[in-house]
Structure formats: C-alpha cells, structure tokens
Amino acid sequence: MLDIQSVAKRFGGLLAVDQLSFAVRENEVLGLIGPNGSGKTTVLNLISGAFKPTAGDIYLDDRLITDRPARHIARAGVGRTFQLVRVLPSLTVLENVMAGAVFGHKRLWGREARKYAERQLERVGMAHAIGMPTAALTYIDEKRVELARALASDPRVLLLDEWLAGLNPTELQTGIALIRSLREEGRTVVLVEHVMDAIRSLCDRCVVMSGGVKIAEGTPAETLADREVIRAYLGDDDA
Amino acid sequence: MTRAEARNLALAAAAFALLAFLPFLKDSGYLLSVSVSIAMYTVLATSWALFSGPTHYISLATAAFYGLGAYVVAAGIGTISYPLLLVLAGIAGAVLALAVGVTTLRLSGVYFVIFTLGLAELIRQVVTWVQNNLTGSRGMYVLTEITERIIYWELLGLAALVYLVGWLVARSRLGFALRIIGNDELVAAHVGINSAAAKLILFVISGVFAAVVGAVMAPRYTYIEPSIAYSPELSFQVVIMALIGGAHRLWGPLVGVIPFALLWELIAARFPTQTVLLLGVAFLLIVYFIPHGVVGRIESALERLRRGTRRG
Numbered sequence: 359m360l361d362i363q364s365v366a367k368r369f370g371g372l373l374a375v376d377q378l379s380f381a382v383r384e385n386e387v388l389g390l391i392g393p394n395g396s397g398k399t400t401v402l403n404l405i406s407g408a409f410k411p412t413a414g415d416i417y418l419d420d421r422l423i424t425d426r427p428a429r430h431i432a433r434a435g436v437g438r439t440f441q442l443v444r445v446l447p448s449l450t451v452l453e454n455v456m457a458g459a460v461f462g463h464k465r466l467w468g469r470e471a472r473k474y475a476e477r478q479l480e481r482v483g484m485a486h487a488i489g490m491p492t493a494a495l496t497y498i499d500e501k502r503v504e505l506a507r508a509l510a511s512d513p514r515v516l517l518l519d520e521w522l523a524g525l526n527p528t529e530l531q532t533g534i535a536l537i538r539s540l541r542e543e544g545r546t547v548v549l550v551e552h553v554m555d556a557i558r559s560l561c562d563r564c565v566v567m568s569g570g571v572k573i574a575e576g577t578p579a580e581t582l583a584d585r586e587v588i589r590a591y592l593g594d595d596d597a
Numbered sequence: 598m599t600r601a602e603a604r605n606l607a608l609a610a611a612a613f614a615l616l617a618f619l620p621f622l623k624d625s626g627y628l629l630s631v632s633v634s635i636a637m638y639t640v641l642a643t644s645w646a647l648f649s650g651p652t653h654y655i656s657l658a659t660a661a662f663y664g665l666g667a668y669v670v671a672a673g674i675g676t677i678s679y680p681l682l683l684v685l686a687g688i689a690g691a692v693l694a695l696a697v698g699v700t701t702l703r704l705s706g707v708y709f710v711i712f713t714l715g716l717a718e719l720i721r722q723v724v725t726w727v728q729n730n731l732t733g734s735r736g737m738y739v740l741t742e743i744t745e746r747i748i749y750w751e752l753l754g755l756a757a758l759v760y761l762v763g764w765l766v767a768r769s770r771l772g773f774a775l776r777i778i779g780n781d782e783l784v785a786a787h788v789g790i791n792s793a794a795a796k797l798i799l800f801v802i803s804g805v806f807a808a809v810v811g812a813v814m815a816p817r818y819t820y821i822e823p824s825i826a827y828s829p830e831l832s833f834q835v836v837i838m839a840l841i842g843g844a845h846r847l848w849g850p851l852v853g854v855i856p857f858a859l860l861w862e863l864i865a866a867r868f869p870t871q872t873v874l875l876l877g878v879a880f881l882l883i884v885y886f887i888p889h890g891v892v893g894r895i896e897s898a899l900e901r902l903r904r905g906t907r908r909g
Contacts, residue, residue, distance in 0.1 A: 406787060407786070408783065429790055446780035449777070458788050461770075511789065
C-alpha cells in the first residue's frame, strides 16, 4: 500500500533519516518504533507530505507521491494526527472535525458533512462535546478530536503520531480497541508509539529505527527481542 | 437559508433602501459628502477584511488598487463610456491582484506587509515618472457630468455587493477553508486544502473592489495626480478602520468606519498638517488596546455575561 524506498532527509548538518526502506501492506497495523530522536516523526512527515525527502521515493499504491504537496496526499486518502496536538482554536469541536470531512477525499458539504463529523466524534467518545469551543478541551480530548478529524476524511491510510501517549490505563484499553476497529473496517494504520503494551497487542509488524536508520523489522515479538533493538533502547551494558 | 438568515438579509436590504433616499433630504450637501466618505471607507475596509480577516495577512496595497482604478478612468474618460470604465477598472484590479498574489502570498507575516506597502509606493513612483517624462504633465483631468449624488449611489451599490459577496463566501467551502488556514496552515494542507488558491481568490476579490472604488471616486477629484490617487495614507486608514471594528466579522469594519471617518473629517479640518502623526498614534493604540476590535470586545463581554447568568 505504502512503499518507502531508500528515503533520506537532511536538516542542515543533521541526517534525520538515512537510506530508510520499508513497505506497509494493505490493512495492516505497522508500528514505527525506536528511541527518542531516531527519526520516526520525520518519517511520518515525509509520508504525509509535510517535508520533502532529500533523496529516495515514496509510493502510495503504485503512484509516486514523493514530490506531491500535502494536500494532494491527503486527498489521495492519507490522514494523520500530530505528535503535538493541533486543534483549530477558533473553531468549535464539530467544525474541527468537519474540516476533515469537507476537504479530505470525501468532500462532503452542509448537513451531510455535519452528520458525518458527528458520527466520528461519537466514535472517539466525544459525542458530549459536539457544540463546545475547543478551549474547553483537556489534552486527551484534544487528541480525540484530532483523531476524529483524521477519520472524517475517511482515510485509507492513517498515520498516528504517539496518539496513545499520556492515556491512563482505562483510556489506553479504549484507545487500543478503537485502533483495532479501524483495521477491522479495512484501513491501514502506521503508528509511531512508545507504549509497548499497545505495540504488542496491536501491531502486525514493527519497523525499529535508531539514529535515522532501520535496525530491525518483523513481528513485535521478534523485533522487541532483537539484541540490536535492546541495545538501541537500553544502551550497551544491558544488552 | 435559515429564518434568522432570511431576516438579516431582509433587514440589510431595508437599510440599504433607506440609505438610498439620503440625497433627497433638504440641505444634504455636507451630510452627503460625509456619507460618500463613509460609504467609500466601508467598501474598502470590508473588502480588505474579506481577505485579511480570516488569513491574518495585513495588506497595505489598498492604495495601489484604488489608484489603478482612478487612473483607468482618467486615461479612458472621453473616449470610453463611464460604466465600461468601471468594468475595466475592476479587470485591471483583478489582473494586478493576481500578479501580486501569485508572487507574494508565499511570503508570510511581516514580509507580506512590507511588500504590499512597497508595491503601492513603486506604482506611484512609476506613474509619476511616466507622467513627467512621457506626457509632460503632473496629473490628469477627470471632467464628467457625474455628481456627488451619483457617486454616493454607486458606492452604496458597491457596499451592498461587498456584503453579499462576503456573506456568500462565509457560507461556502471557500470561507470554511479560509478559517482553517487562518488557524493553522499546516493542518489546512493536511486536510487537503489548497491554501495558496484560497488566499489568492480572496486577494483578487478585495483588489477588484478597491480598484472599482478608485474608479468611482475619480470624478470627485476632477484633477488626479499620483500623490492623491496612490496616497499611502489611504492604505493605513483602511487597515485601522477594519481593525478598530473587527476584521473577523463581516459587519465588523463598519463599526470602525463610521466613528473613524467622522473623526478623520475633524482631524483633517482642524489639524491638517498633523494627520499622519495622529494616524500613527491611532494605529499604535489599536494594536495595544483592542487587537480584536470593538466587535471582539463586545462579543467577549456578551460571552462573559452569558456565562455569568448561567452560573447565577
């Protein structure tokens, strides 16, 4: 579904991502994991079109999307959330979510868009907040609204950047169930995550990054047992 | 259309119809002249806010479009019929806005402000140079049969049009896109919005209105030269008025235009040499004390009141 081929991204003197290749299969949940600063978020930004890669190519299905602007990639069916939540402050909760339905690849308008957005809010457990201004939201609720906005564009591929971070144990179980239900309805999910329980129970496969390069790829059990991976997370002495 | 919308539309139509009778009042000379400037600033400030309100791009190019419109009339009067000149002025404004927009809407914040100010100044200097060196005169005569009354009606018509356009934009996908862009351009791109195109459309709309206003006003001057038509003061006045009122609501600028236009009449009559100084002071005061305009103040006061009553 997504094919990342020898992609590199350089910010000035820093090589954030180096010669990275991996593929995301249709209808799987792929975990992109690794220590802080290993380049995971940069990879999401490259896929969603927020950044252009310095080298390499990215394909969505068989279409080359490397140099496409973010809006084209969004319309092609790639939705995302942001690591630092980005709700639109002067819009209501409902309008925030409608943004996804109106301009994503669904392109709904009027009552249709509103109803569709309401359904997405119900789905993420925010039905009570439909008419609220965004200023009244807690951090966790902001994350939910952002996910609802991404869902409102009916994405085929959903990129989640640490969406489960900061949830309490109960919320985490709800969150995991929600992501699983997204896969069950046929979506493909790429998630950058640190919560190991979530990775173990959700991901079909994991790609592990460290210092901008891929150091392992495989099932969660395989990759998390990998010596290289343990060394990347915990340092040499513990390996 | 909801019932509230239909009611507002009817009220607005009635207000405009009533205002159209103003020139028939007895001894309406001074009143009419003040009303012409209020109507002019209303169209300019409202159309400016259509673009700048949601996008937060401060354009100081109003004078460039206004002057262009005035000069289209000055150049064509006598050979081309006046109504056609108004249309030509609008087209010229659209072309200029398109050219400027394509090259500059990628600039952000202060760079855009400076560029638009520079643009107006550049055009003024070019026109001055052309007139001095090629035509051998400093200005041009605009001699017509058009009275102040007709100018007033034309401006009133334009004001109705600018409100109609603003209302339609606000209800459209385009208006929704602009609000998202104004909030967060990165999110806008990631939900699939073409921000460059959306901003360009609004910039062209505001440019067309400013150019047509310039064309409508040209006969009032009888003699125009670059320092009148391309006066940078005008650009600042428009920004100040729109900001005093509140650029995030369609009717916001009007709330700023009426007191400011009256105050300006007073200042220009009493302190003709200090106008620019007072303009600068007004600019500073607004930015410090009412960044969201009078309308913003009223709205937040209402909000507080509503919350207070709910609690009590």
